[in-house]
Amino acid sequence: MRVELFDFELPPERIALRPVVPRDSARLLLVDGERMADHHVRDLPSLLRPGDMLVFNDTRVIPAQLEGRRGDARIGATLHKREGPREWRAFVRNARRVRDGDRIDFGHGAAAIASDRSEDGSLLLCFEGDEPVELLLERAGRMPLPPYIAGKRAADERDASDYQTMFAREKGAVAAPTAALHFTPGLLAALQGDGIASETLTLHVGAGTFLPVKAEDTDEHRMHAEWGRINAPAAARINAARASGGRVIAVGTTVLRLLESAADEAGDVQAFEGDTSIFITPGYRFRTVSGLLTNFHLPRSTLFMLVSALMGRERMQAAYSHAIASGYRFYSYGDASLLLPA
Structure with missing residues (x-):
């Protein structure tokens, strides 16, 4: 149709x-x-x-919205689907600045290696370290409001x-x-x-x-x-x-x-x-x-x-x-x- x-x-x-x-x-x-x-x-x-x-x-x-850096480039990531214990597929803002093997630092002890760009533009993020990814996200992530809300106001404590x-x-x-x-x-x-x-x-x-x-x-x-x-x-x-x-x-x-x-x-x-x-x-x-x-x-x-x-x-x-x-x-x-x- x-x-x-x-x-x-x-x-x-x-x-x-x-x-x-x-x-x-x-x-x-x-x-x-x-x-x-x-x-x-x-x-x-x-x-x-x-x-x-x-x-x-x-x-x-989960607090799946992340803001980070690859060198001087600001990178935003919205986690999409879990692919493994430490692997998440994510939609990445400013993705053209990210190549396979690049490290993105999200702060608060959370960092991930990017790879495997798919047809829909998403990347696979493999989070470093041994700490459960859920704990990393609690520190570094924020509530992923839908784009039609996030485009008009920032997420706050009420949204949690x-x-x-x-x-x-x-x-x-x-x-x-x-x-x-x-x-x-x-x-x-x-x-x-x-x-x-x-x-x-x-x-x-x-x-x-x-x-x-x-x-x-x-x-x-x-x-x-x-x-x-x-x-x-x-x-x-x-x-x-x-x-x-x-x-x-x-x-x-x-x-x-x-x-x-x-x-x-x-x-x-x-x-x-x-x-x-x-x-x-x-x-x-x-x-x-x-x-x-x-x-x-x-x-x-x-x-x-x-x-x-x-x-x-x-x-x-x-x-x-x-x-x-x-x-x-x-x-x-x-x-x-x-x-x-x-």
Whole structure:
């Protein structure tokens, strides 16, 4: 399909630079088949059914934004995907000043050797020393805010908590699974009290999620890979919810992509551990997921293509037009939508 079909105009003032407080007071656009209605995230217990299951991503964002030097050259690096105990693939700013074998000093005792430039422009960084890389990043790194926020303000102490979900446990993401940012312990308790189950899986979100689609046709776009895991007990509970008639609602596109990657042709989720580069566009047959709770995405992005695959492109264009006209806040710190296909 032509990428231009997934374009729309978004006024810059619709981009949220901070989350609302409390988190579950964010607005929620319900798109249920042909019906649209304005709600808030705290209304979720009344919008779902007993027996439904919400599936969350328990990845934890690491301080993956680094600033360093190679000689006199200033080098910025955003870690993207772990390749080994001390190796991370990274998108590098001022990469033309870096050659294979160059040493980049990030300060605070953190330095890495660059190598293996890939087709997408990323480099492999091998961190020196014996100290765990996680400790190096805690000292030298900072929270990797999305470019549409970082271009307007610097990360600060508030982002250290604002950009983590209440489910964050497994360190490894370089971007938050933002749909789950709206949840609070009180909301989760209310959902459970109404018979709505919850489950977690892990997908370490990579910086590639923010890469623009440069191809003119979706068939020409190469999707980035991310590492994920669903353990056998979690898969069994998800399958049991489906078997009993409940809907599996993915909280975030990361969850949806991993569930669909792990599902067999009958829709049963299998235990999974490894990379997924699934690219979902209109025409895809969903096997496991019955709905999606997600934020509002960038025009021409793979994520807007995904929601268009779930709900229909024209339906999502209409929903986004309504959201823009109604003052919804967009992107990572913005409002949410609950998408339930007919």
